[in-house]
Amino acid sequence: MTDKTLTHVVGTFLIQADASFLNGAKGTGEDQNVTGPKTFWDGKNKVPYVSAQAWKRWLRNTVIEETGWLPSVQKSSGWNKKGNVSKHESELNPVDFPEDDIFGYMRAEAGQGGTKEEDEDTEDEELETSGRTRTKSVMRASPFSASLLISLRSKGWQGEDEAFVHLKEYDPSSLAKAEIERFLSAINEDKDKKKTVWERLKKSKKFDAASLKTVKELVDNNRLEELRTLLSEKAKPNEIKFIEKPISPVPYTTLFYNTNLQGIFCLNYNRLGVYWNIGDRIELEETRAKKFLEEKKIKDVTNEDRYKKLSDNGKRGNIYKIADEVKPSVKDRATALFNALAVLRGGAKQAQFGTDIAPKALILAGTTCGNPIFNHLFEDDGNGPSLKIETFKEIISDYSDRIAKPVLIGIRSGYLKNEDAVKKEFIDENGNPKTVSGIQILIMTPIEAAKRMSESLP
Known part of the structure; x- marks a missing residue:
């Protein structure tokens, strides 16, 4: 050359x-x-x-x-x-x-390479083809x-870093909702977590409107022990394992x-x-x-x-x-x-x-x-x-x-x-x-x- x-x-x-x-x-x-x-x-x-x-x-x-x-x-x-x-x-x-x-860069357009009528409303870049337009995309x-x-x-590269997030306090409202999650799990009802706990609790056969209102009041006022007592009663004959250590360290591991x-x-x-x-x-x-x-x-x-x-x-x-x-x-x-x-x-x-x-x-x-x-x-x-x-x-x-x-x-x-x-x-x-x-x-x-x-x- x-x-x-x-x-x-x-x-x-x-x-x-x-x-x-x-x-x-x-x-x-x-x-x-x-x-x-x-x-x-x-x-x-x-x-x-x-x-x-x-x-x-x-x-x-x-x-x-x-x-x-x-x-x-x-x-x-x-x-x-x-x-x-x-x-x-x-x-x-x-x-x-x-x-x-x-x-x-790329801005792809639907129907790229195809044709459409000229009077169709579009902001696409177009190419005229015998009364029709050809859709084009902006790509570089x-x-x-x-x-x-x-x-x-390929071997001997692995490392592992184990650590903990150490906590000093907890959010009472979050803990209360976590206990409700345990209640729902104990009675084996509605595990669709795309729904809120309140939507799932409402569908439970264990609660009527009055009981549900009571649960919300207990959660809003951080009356955790009363909430646990109520949930325990509603769950019978099933037993709920409530959270014993709400500020236990949170472990996490990073592989490096x-x-x-x-x-x-x-x-x-x-x-x-x-x-x-x-x-x-x-x-x-x-x-x-x-x-x-x-x-x-x-x-x-x-x-x-x-x-x-x-x-x-x-x-x-x-x-x-x-x-x-x-x-x-x-x-x-x-x-x-x-x-x-x-x-x-x-x-x-x-x-x-x-x-x-x-x-x-x-x-x-x-x-x-x-x-x-x-x-x-x-x-x-x-x-x-x-x-x-x-x-x-x-x-x-x-x-x-x-x-x-x-x-x-x-x-x-x-x-x-x-x-x-x-x-x-x-x-x-x-x-x-x-x-x-x-x-x-x-x-x-x-x-x-x-x-x-x-x-x-x-």
């Missing part, structure tokens, strides 16, 4: 997650007081991971904090028959909101793709991990600042595109040589590109992304399991293809992470005709177990970088690697 112009940036990184809990879910069971990390099976063992959605959200937040850009806030845009949110969307504006440009696939953050260790988390990513640099309104899916609302064209924030590049085939000379739609004068520029947007990645912050349970999630190892390269080539480059034998040097060299050799810039290895001193071997392999006796199949390998810190990558962007 003769053209070595950078079109993508690919990379991998490691987060040092010692005694951490960065992304998890509530446990199962009657009390649901056990919280654990997300895991998957590798065939033999459970492996902890952080979802791509989670860590990309951390990255988005870090980008906004580092740059001061106006955030593209997610907001409700649709509701189901029960009144719950069924749709949400961001600003859908990649020109004024760089966050939308980098991470994409993220130019930044990412994997899960996966533990290097002690490992290093590995992720890969790929930025399609060519797609930043370029918006395809092709076929049934559009990336930039046409009304908004028209406004941006008038304001000269974007330009129509449909008929430029590199886009003609994609748009079939404009027959399938239009392609727009952000104007050179718009700030932040495409390069500025990518720069902000890599700089934020190098100082990444976020994660769940930070008050209890505070973790520095800024990458301790970060490998970056500019390429002419979208393959996220730096996959599974690290391993951990239980004594710490190591770079697979031979695997790394093999990848560089295989993709040397597609690597457009020097490969950057950013590592925090003392982190990789084989740090000395890495430096010996890629730095000569005079301190100069070595090459692999003609590709220069540069070693520096993770933050320096991010800055160097940004500087090399066209």
Whole structure:
């Protein structure tokens, strides 16, 4: 391949997650007081991971904090028959909101790709088709793709933190309702907990209107012993086991991990600042595109040589590109992304399991293809992470005709177990970088690697 112009940036990184809990879910069971990390099976063992959605959200937040850009806030845009949110969307504006440009968005429309009569009342983006309209959705696939953050260790990573919430007093009204719950359980009536205790008590054959009124008065006036006596009488011949220790400690358990988390990513640099309104899916609302064209924030590049085939000379739609004068520029947007990645912050349970999630190892390269080539480059034998040097060299050799810039290895001193071997392999006796199949390998810190990558962007 003769053209070595950078079109993508690919990379991998490691987060040092010692005694951490960065992304998890509530446990199962009657009390649901056990919280654990997300895991998957590798065939033999459970492996902890952080979802791509989670860590990309951390990255988005870090980008906004580092740059001061106006955030593209997610907001409700649709509701189901029960009144719950069924749709949400961001600003859908990649020109004024760089966050939308980098991470994409979606506003799906019912009946996408189908047709409807032109006189139907709709706010959808539409395409005229012989007296009818074709429904289109506003979607931008993220130019930044990412994997899960996966533990290097498949065993020996588990940790367990058992704790208690210690109480000094109780809420009398809540305790009274809990005793009524025990009464209903004892007489085995109406276990539908979607209903209130009063609705369920009212349906009980044990109570008439007068008795129910008495129960409410006892609850409202915190006359707990009288309430228990009344419930005991009504429950006969069944026996109720009332609550003896209303301020006993509340136990809870957190399963955490002690490992290093590995992720890969790929930025399609060519797609930043370029918006395809092709076929049934559009990336930039046409009304908004028209406004941006008038304001000269974007330009129509449909008929430029590199886009003609994609748009079939404009027959399938239009392609727009952000104007050179718009700030932040495409390069500025990518720069902000890599700089934020190098100082990444976020994660769940930070008050209890505070973790520095800024990458301790970060490998970056500019390429002419979208393959996220730096996959599974690290391993951990239980004594710490190591770079697979031979695997790394093999990848560089295989993709040397597609690597457009020097490969950057950013590592925090003392982190990789084989740090000395890495430096010996890629730095000569005079301190100069070595090459692999003609590709220069540069070693520096993770933050320096991010800055160097940004500087090399066209």
